[in-house]
Amino acid sequence: MSVDTSIAAAGSTPRIGVLHCGTxxxxxxxxxxxxxPYRLESIYLPDADPAALADLDAVLVGDRLHQGQxxxxxxxxxEAxxxxxxxxxxxxxxxxERWLPNVGYTFRPTVFWTWRTGEDNGxxxxxxxxxxxxxxxxxxVSWHHHGLLHPPEGARSLVVMEENGTESGALLYVDEVTQPARLLVTTMDPIYHHGSGFMPGASQLLYSLLRWATATHVPALQA
Known part of the structure; x- marks a missing residue:
């Protein structure tokens, strides 16, 4: 789905729900x-009804969620x-990789401190x-990550991991071809680090994703 930001700018503010477990x-x-200003809606998984997602314009699946919830x-x-x-x-x-269709995953150990030391983390x-x-x-997008994604054909891998001169997987991708909705997936965990006051790049990523979801939103009648 291609979005004209000039149209979106004239549209309504999207309803953005943040799925979380109360951490x-x-x-x-x-x-x-x-x-x-984003008027984020709290979707506290232990109490919320999954049907609530149907009324949202944007669904933000928070990082490190309880797997049962x-x-x-x-x-x-x-369904969204x-x-x-x-x-x-x-x-x-x-x-x-366990519940989202068409995506694979490969574990990589997390490197926490390259954002401070300046080392090349790939x-x-x-x-x-x-x-x-x-x-x-x-x-x-260059602070740290939690493994590599292998997105479906046609998805746009915007941030990748390079190992020994070879691209080995995605750290952030956008998929606008596999399903009707716009989908962005990353192995970075900005809510955890922003809320913990740990890693300024994480705050930048969180702000950027919300700005993107808002600025490019097209109301349902125009989508």
């Missing part, structure tokens, strides 16, 4: 004054992917002309 980083993120919502997330008016963002450490940016780079910066 301190998630609650602190939801209370962040800088995010209040996430499993209860997985069918509703897959069938709605051409929706944007679905799935953050890291959620074992997407992160590479791709597709420089892609419209997503109007919202993302290198710092926002």
């Amino acid at each position: 301190y980083p998630a609650l602190r993120t939801l209370a962040d004054p800088a995010l209040q 996430l499993a209860r919502f997985a069918p509703a997330i897959r 992917l069938q709605d051409s008016g929706k944007t679905v963002i799935i953050l890291g450490e959620n074992k997407v 992160t590479r940016l791709r597709l420089p002309a892609d419209p997503m780079w109007q919202y993302l910066t290198e710092r926002a």
